[in-house]
Amino acid sequence: MNKKRRLFSGKIWIILLAMIVLAAFYKLPYYVSAPGSAEVISDYVEVEDGNNSDGEFMFTTVRMGRANIYSYLWAKVADYHKIYRLNEVRSEEETDEEYAVRQLKMMDESQITAILNAYKKAGYEAKIRTNGIYILHVGKGTPAEGSLKAGDRILEIDGKTIASQQFFVDYVSGKEAGDEVKVKVEREDETMEKTLTLERLKETGKIGMGISLVEDRSVEADPEVKFNTETIGGPSAGLMFSLEIYNQLTDEDYTDGKKIAGTGTISEDGKVGPIGGIDQKIVAADEEGAEIFFAPNEEGAEDSDYQTALKTAKDIDSDMVIVPVDTFDDAITYLEQLK
Structure with missing residues (x-):
């Protein structure tokens, strides 16, 4: 009997261990976010023959991922951890992989607008180049399923170079249901051709192949700018990228030897926009010893990122100076006053 009892007990422990392991891999219909890190931008961005600085500009991150049982429970009790339903982060049809691709593309766009702002301010020329869609x-259930996937670049359609997103949309819209088109696609440095049969899409009622797309752009600039951010997504580093690039282009060191963190999207006309998780980014910047933090002011709105940043800095007893900015020029003006 004792032997049978030991065997039964051993099986129970194996089952329990298997359940514990499986729980770590089972994804719940939630995302969990937490304070990330404050990264020194000069480690990720280099302007050819650019100037060095005594201080540091830093962009801040939030850790975001699909929840399992353990991360969900921890987020319930941990400070500055947040839980989001799937539809608060991505659409119902968007997969985790497509969400990641979208985040990386937004990072690419933030780099483009950062270059344009910094080069214009420093008196250098930078031009936009379109590389397809x-x-x-x-x-x-669309014609593109099984042939195309998120992250692909469509370079040509029926032998015609795609000069803009509008060109592609107009070309496809001019076709009929049942027409075939050949697209030249770049995927992970490999170029291939795909033939698709167009149809009238149920969702839009228009002729198409069933893809959501954006224009694929890059910047031609002299001196050249190189980024090393392949695994980092989102648009929120735009402002800080702009400041780092501008600082490398100019002879004056705008860091003044300080650790300067911040966050905020940036548009091509230099406007700074709000982002998510600024309270978590304040925590990350404080842990890295940042002395100054630029926060989107949203033109003085009562619930602005700046106001949230102020409250969070007070709650964690941080000595960081929280600076409100509405534009790239606001940040530059503040840094000039420091000196």
């Missing part, structure tokens, strides 16, 4: 989502 970039696929963000492929609809289920």
Whole structure:
């Protein structure tokens, strides 16, 4: 009997261990976010023959991922951890992979606008180049399913170079249901051709292949700018990228030897926009010893990122100076006053 009892007990422990392991891999219909890190931008961005600085500009991150049982429970009790339903982060049809692709593309766009702002301010020339279109989502049951996927770049359609997103949309819209088109696609440095049969899409009622897309752009600049951010997504580093690039282009060191963190999107006309998780980014910047933090002011709105940043800095007893900015020029003006 004792032997049978030991065997039974051993099986129970194996089952329990298997359940514990499986729980770590089972994804719940939630995302969990937490304070990330404050990264020194000069480690990721280099202007050819650019100037060095005594201080540091830093961009801040939030850790975001699909929840399992353990991360969900921890987020319930941990400070500055947040839980989001799937539809608060991505659409129902968007997969985790497509969400990641979209985040990386937004990072690319933030780099483009950062270059444009910094080069214009420093008196250098930078030009936009269109490289085709970039696929963000492929609809289920559409002509593109199985042939195209998120992250693909469509370079040509029926032998015609895609000069803009509008050119592609107009060309496809001029076709009929049942027409075939050949697209030249770049995927992970490999070029291939795909033939698709167009149809009238149920969601839009228009002729198409069933993809969501954005224009794939890059910048031609002299001196050249190189980024090393392949695994980092989102648009929120735009402002801080602009400041780092501008600082490398100019002879004056705008860091003044300080650790300067911040966050905020940036548009081509230099406007700074709000982002998510600024309270978590304040925590990350404080842990890295940042002395100054630039926060989107949203033109003085009562619930602005700046106000949230102020409250968070007070709650964690941080000595960081929180600076409100509405534009790239606001940040530069503040840094000039420091000196």
